[in-house]
Amino acid sequence: MSPDEEELVDQSGRQLGPRAMATRKRLLDATEKLLGETKLRDLRVIDIAREVGTSAATFYQYFRDVDDVVLAVAEQVSQEIPGMLERIAGSWEGDEGLRKARSIVQAFIDHWDAHQAVLRVRNLASDEGDERFARLRARTMSPLLMQLAERIEEHRAGDPSVGHPAAAAAAMAAILERLAAYHRQLENLGVSREDLVESSARILHRTVTGA
Amino acid sequence: MSPDEEELVDQSGRQLGPRAMATRKRLLDATEKLLGETKLRDLRVIDIAREVGTSAATFYQYFRDVDDVVLAVAEQVSQEIPGMLERIAGSWEGDEGLRKARSIVQAFIDHWDAHQAVLRVRNLASDEGDERFARLRARTMSPLLMQLAERIEEHRAGDPSVGHPAAAAAAMAAILERLAAYHRQLENLGVSREDLVESSARILHRTVTGA
DNA sequence: TGTACATCAGTGAACGCGCGTTCACTGATGTAC
């Protein structure tokens, strides 16, 4: 199962032809769009169907319920997160390291800006204990966490002021996720996006290298 | 309007007597309990009413809808956050500072452990752009943010590696909130609570003092 | 190139259920004398 050519099936197990794939895609897109306009609480199957100009019956050919589409959207979006790992690899020393840190923060915020609604819902569902969402999120985040932890370990072996590298990495991921979700509100309070990126990048760089 | 003796009224504007106050409280408590068991998406007025052994009609005497109770619960919970500001005040130098940082992280996690469900929903609603929840959250968090920013400014005036103090403070708040919401899952991945507290405290201390 | 048939995809219409919401009423509590 390669990431972009999965073998998709409908609710009765039939494989999807090209026309069906397109319809499914439209349902996914509509779901993401509506998630940005409506609260999850108020999102109905029928809204999604209406948005693509089809009937609810069509929806049920592809998805079991609202949760099911939302999960599919989240899966699609989570795959998109662009080459995060390459950004982490290599030396973190000095200015090059700081540039790396900035580029990670930037990429994170861009990704969240493009897919705020879904990512928020993914994280909420995961926090609420929904296993499917939790697994999806772990699958997305854990390579990042592990890479970061590794870098921290490399640079700061034996430094007692780090604590557990994985914990420090988790703290860094927390900054990335929360600020990405939240930076618009902060901008209203007078903290500019650049300030946020710069501060986070510096904290990240510092935490990784100890410099 | 003092924090614990607000003048409460029902939906038609009548002031609440003691019996009514108790009923209202039971509805609030039931709501918080159910939020921990059910996803917000599936929480109905009738569930809350049933939980306290009363009828939906009673519910509507006190609250407009589910959002309205949830907001009231969130308000109650947000007031509870215990003396955060005192924990921040004073010197952050050396071991004393590190102890301060630990105590803040601890207090945060404890508070979230006690009220996970509501706080999560509060933040989601706020992120989704619901103004009432956003204001409530800002009211709760901004004293903390401002105090932290002030301390950072004090200790690190002129240090170019901080970035904007408010942005750094926001990054610290992000760690606190996200890890508090999330530490259980991390524990399943083998990062202990102590590691998390210790790492976060060290990052916090370091960010405030530059040490 | 055309025709017949098979499969794929989409949908109208119907049904029932459960929830939101309201109102007129009952029962409980408080107050005056």
Added chain:
DNA sequence: TGTACATCAGTGAACGCGCGTTCACTGATGTAC
């Protein structure tokens, strides 16, 4: 201390609406010859 009345608080019952869900059917596309 008891009785009458006023206000407070709670609720049963009813209504309608909208959504979830399914099924039998229609229309579209593909394939064989």
